[in-house]
Amino acid sequence: MKIAEIRELSTKELIERIDAEVAAYDQKVINHSISPSENPAQIKQQRRMIARMRTELRQRELNNK
Numbered sequence: 001m002k003i004a005e006i007r008e009l010s011t012k013e014l015i016e017r018i019d020a021e022v023a024a025y026d027q028k029v030i031n032h033s034i035s036p037s038e039n040p041a042q043i044k045q046q047r048r049m050i051a052r053m054r055t056e057l058r059q060r061e062l063n064n065k
Helices: 003-008 011-034 039-064
Strands: none
Touching: 003 039, 011 039
């Protein structure tokens, strides 16, 4: 998902997407700790995507005040 796609989402959709991504990220981390994944860089990419989405959400909150 690109930054432009994140900005096109509504706030409600963005919150739902963040929740889903965080749950998937947590599961990946748990699975990686049990048996190493083939591509551990995916964990890093997913963490950064969550940060991008949270940043956009925070920006929206600050603009609405």
